[in-house]
Amino acid sequence: MEWERNILYGIGIRRSPLKKGKIWTVFLFLLPWLVSLVVLWYGPIIYTVVLSFMKYRLIGGGRFIGFKNYINIFQDRFFWLGLRNTFSFIVLYIPANFIIGLFTAYMLNLNIRLKGLWRSIIYVPAVLPVIAILALGKFIFYPYGLVNTFIEMIGLKGPLWLANPNLIIPTSVILMVWQCGTAMIVYLGALQAVPSQYYEAADIDGLGKSQQFFQITLPLISPAVFFRMIIDLIFGLMIFIPSLILPAGNVPGGPGNASLFYALYLYEKAFQRFNIGEASTLATILIIISFVITWAVIKMSKRYVYYEV
Amino acid sequence: MNRTQHKGFGYLFITYAVVILVSLLFFSPFVYLLSTALKDEVQLLMQPRVFFPLPMHFENFVKVFQQYDIVRYFSNTITVAIFSILGNLIVSTLAGYALSRIEYRGREVIFILTLSCMFIPLFLIIIPRFLIFKKLGMIGTLLPLIIPSAFGSPFSIFLMRQFLRGIPMDLSEAARIDGCSEFGIYGRIIMPLCKPVIATIIIFTAQWRWNDFIEPLIYLQNEKLYTITMGLYTVLGLSAEDITTNLVMTFVILSILPIIIIFVFAQKLFIEGVAHTGLKG
Numbered sequence: 001m002e003w004e005r006n007i008l009y010g011i012g013i014r015r016s017p018l019k020k021g022k023i024w025t026v027f028l029f030l031l032p033w034l035v036s037l038v039v040l041w042y043g044p045i046i047y048t049v050v051l052s053f054m055k056y057r058l059i060g061g062g063r064f065i066g067f068k069n070y071i072n073i074f075q076d077r078f079f080w081l082g083l084r085n086t087f088s089f090i091v092l093y094i095p096a097n098f099i100i101g102l103f104t105a106y107m108l109n110l111n112i113r114l115k116g117l118w119r120s121i122i123y124v125p126a127v128l129p130v131i132a133i134l135a136l137g138k139f140i141f142y143p144y145g146l147v148n149t150f151i152e153m154i155g156l157k158g159p160l161w162l163a164n165p166n167l168i169i170p171t172s173v174i175l176m177v178w179q180c181g182t183a184m185i186v187y188l189g190a191l192q193a194v195p196s197q198y199y200e201a202a203d204i205d206g207l208g209k210s211q212q213f214f215q216i217t218l219p220l221i222s223p224a225v226f227f228r229m230i231i232d233l234i235f236g237l238m239i240f241i242p243s244l245i246l247p248a249g250n251v252p253g254g255p256g257n258a259s260l261f262y263a264l265y266l267y268e269k270a271f272q273r274f275n276i277g278e279a280s281t282l283a284t285i286l287i288i289i290s291f292v293i294t295w296a297v298i299k300m301s302k303r304y305v306y307y308e309v
Numbered sequence: 310m311n312r313t314q315h316k317g318f319g320y321l322f323i324t325y326a327v328v329i330l331v332s333l334l335f336f337s338p339f340v341y342l343l344s345t346a347l348k349d350e351v352q353l354l355m356q357p358r359v360f361f362p363l364p365m366h367f368e369n370f371v372k373v374f375q376q377y378d379i380v381r382y383f384s385n386t387i388t389v390a391i392f393s394i395l396g397n398l399i400v401s402t403l404a405g406y407a408l409s410r411i412e413y414r415g416r417e418v419i420f421i422l423t424l425s426c427m428f429i430p431l432f433l434i435i436i437p438r439f440l441i442f443k444k445l446g447m448i449g450t451l452l453p454l455i456i457p458s459a460f461g462s463p464f465s466i467f468l469m470r471q472f473l474r475g476i477p478m479d480l481s482e483a484a485r486i487d488g489c490s491e492f493g494i495y496g497r498i499i500m501p502l503c504k505p506v507i508a509t510i511i512i513f514t515a516q517w518r519w520n521d522f523i524e525p526l527i528y529l530q531n532e533k534l535y536t537i538t539m540g541l542y543t544v545l546g547l548s549a550e551d552i553t554t555n556l557v558m559t560f561v562i563l564s565i566l567p568i569i570i571i572f573v574f575a576q577k578l579f580i581e582g583v584a585h586t587g588l589k590g
Contacts, residue, residue: 022413025491029407030419032400036460037419041426044437051436058443091344106326120576121332127572128565129520131538135545135561136342146341149358156557178335183581230428231588234485238430241522250546263432271527280436287433 003301045287051280058274069281079282082262089261090236092173097232098225101183106213108184109191119188126181134245137175138162141246163248165258172242172259183228190224191217234290240264262286346370346558353555369559376556378564381533382540389454389536390518397514398458398507404461405469407493410481420470426463427588431523440525453528454536458518464588465510471585472506473499509578516568516579537564 052069056062073079108115125133141147141161148158161171194217202212218225233286240263247254253264262282270279340360345353345366373379408420442453476499484494500507522538531533535543543563544557572579 008399022411026407026411026413027402029411029491029495032406033423033461033466034419036400036457037422037426039441040428040438040457040460041434042422044434045429045442046442047437048433049552103400104511107331110324112324112328118328118332119334120572123576124569124572127516127568129522129538129541131522131541131545131569132561135541135557136338138545139558140341144358146338157350182583182588185580189584192548234428234430238432244542245545253341266432267527271439276436276440283433283436286430290428290430290433 048283048287051149051276052284054277056276056280062277065277070147073278073281073285078257078260078265081257082260082265085163085258085260086262088239089172090170090233093176093236093239094172094229094232095176097125097180097183098229100177101180101228102187103223104180104184105187105191108159109190110184119194122184123181123297124224126179126184128179130179130241131245133175133179134242137171138246141171160248163255165256168243168247168255168259172239172246175242175246176239183232186224186228187221190221194220230296235243237286237289238263240267342558344382345555346562350555355534364557365524369555370563373424373559373563374558377540377544377560378427378532378535379537379540379560382535382537385534386519386536389451390515392455393458394511394514396455397462397465398510400459400461401465401469401510402500402503402507403495404466405473406411408466408578409470409473409498410476410494411491419587423463424464427467427586435524435527442491442528448528449531449534451529451534454518454521454524458514462514462517464586467586468506468509468513468582469503472503476502505578508575509582510573512571513582514577517567534577540564 019175051062053064053066055065055068055133081283106123108119112118142148143158143160146168149157159167161167198216198220199212202216207215240261243259243261243264244252247259249255253260253266266282266286267284269275344360344362346369347367348359348362349366352359352362352366356396393446404423408416408423418474438453438457441446442448442456447453448458480498481494484498489498520536521536522542525536525539526542529539541560
């Protein structure tokens with residue numbers, strides 16, 4: 001059948017019908033997305049950096065003022081406060097999301113009945129709007145809400161979750177981890193991809209369950225873990241909706257600036273005070289942080305791209 | 310995977326106890342949500358708390374429609390979702406096709422740039438986008454919510470590309486030999502095979518537009534244009550804690566109901582989409 005293959009897929013035939021006008025075909029296929037890439041994605045990133053060196057008015061346009069925005073920002077105590085609050089959130093959120101996500105995935109990978117039901121229950125919060133989760137969450141953490149009802153049932157006194165500056169970030173973390181279903185699905189896929197022979201061999205060698213977990217499971221699912229951590233880090237850097245919804249009395253960033261996140265400060269600067277220049281400076285500082293992260297992702301993209309379930 | 314077979318009763322008991330406890334933790338807020346939504350003002354303030362209000366006040370669902378402009382919020386959100394889906398389907402299938410089934414120099418560069426978009430936080434691009442839409446006089450319409458998503462999403466393009474790579478290239482070659490144009494191959498041969506991935510893209514786009522809050526918060530200044538999440542945000546801001554909580558919770562139920570319905574019918578697509586990309590959409 002060699003001749004048949006040669007005729008059908010021979011080099012001459014394969015090349016000729018595509019050559020002519022190929023560039024134009026490709027161009028037409030890609031045109032709308034290329035426009036979007038330039039105008040809506042990469043163009044804006046560059047423009048944000050340009051704006052960070054400008055004083056910009058919505059009416060009248062901008063003029064360059066050098067590093068003045070950066071000097072102002074670095075002297076701004078809310079910039080440092082926002083950075084600190086955001087990092088407190090990230091420091092709690094990433095490990096919590098990892099542990100709960102992996103724990104639930106591990107649990108659902110056991111040989112149990114009604115797997116689909118348990119999986120849906122854990123996954124469903126992740127598909128709902130963040131604001132609905134927070135609206136319900138706020139109500140649950142009210143002084144006489146569900147959480148405090150349970151705490152009082154075991155004889156303790158429940159704290160004021162939404163009015164205590166020390167508790168507002170942990171409360172935000174708990175509610176965001178409620179949406180760990182996305183991470184759980186990713187970990188579940190990774191766990192299912194671990195060949196069961198490895199465990200059988202480990203059983204024969206007399207390795208305990210915890211040893212198996214740390215010596216077999218964790219190394220083999222590490223690409224998924226690494227990938228999710230980068231996603232969570234980017235999500236964490238952007239966190240700000242909880243600070244709009246949760247604080248008692250509906251004070252954004254409250255109580256007492258305890259949940260004044262970096263992104264909230266950026267949002268207020270850009271879209272409430274319309275200080276476009278300084279807001280762009282805040283965004284540019286975020287760009288530098290995210291670029292480092294994206295670079296790491298591209299480094300591992302080979303592994304990521306060929307990810308198959 | 311029958312590794313638990315030789316385990317004793319104690320092991321099984323603990324396993325199921327943990328599974329049920331964790332599920333309860335995840336699910337109990339929804340029970341509380343429903344129970345609160347069915348209370349009236351008196352039951353709401355009762356101490357100790359009632360978890361099964363009797364009688365149940367289903368009329369709260371009617372009240373929500375009377376008190377809040379929920380129909381408008383729904384129709385705005387659906388408008389945004391429909392136009393986003395239509396645009397996204399066209400742009401993303403074309404781009405996904407060009408990134409997987411035609412060979413040319415620079416393809417990988419464009420793909421890496423597309424992939425990287427998934428990791429660009431919105432705040433890095435939203436200020437210039439806002440200025441562009443302002444210049445074009447689109448602030449005060451729904452267009453700023455529609456245009457960016459109708460011009461393709463990196464997530465959809467990525468899903469599309471991964472799917473298309475699984476279709477044998479021989480299929481395209483054969484059509485090319487028969488003199489079919491590239492657009493003909495795309496439209497008549499490849500797209501009909503893509504129904505599963507197109508369904509996934511539709512569902513993720515719908516969910517993404519429905520759940521989006523940050524963009525409406527930035528672009529929509531006129532209450533007539535509010536989407537469902539903005540409606541909920543407004544209602545939350547108006548409510549004095551405790552007094553109208555039952556109606557707020559009813560609103561929450563209505564705002565998540567469409568997503569829950571989609572989820573019930575298309576759970577597999579959701580889970581596959583996440584498993585393929587590791588992302589939410």
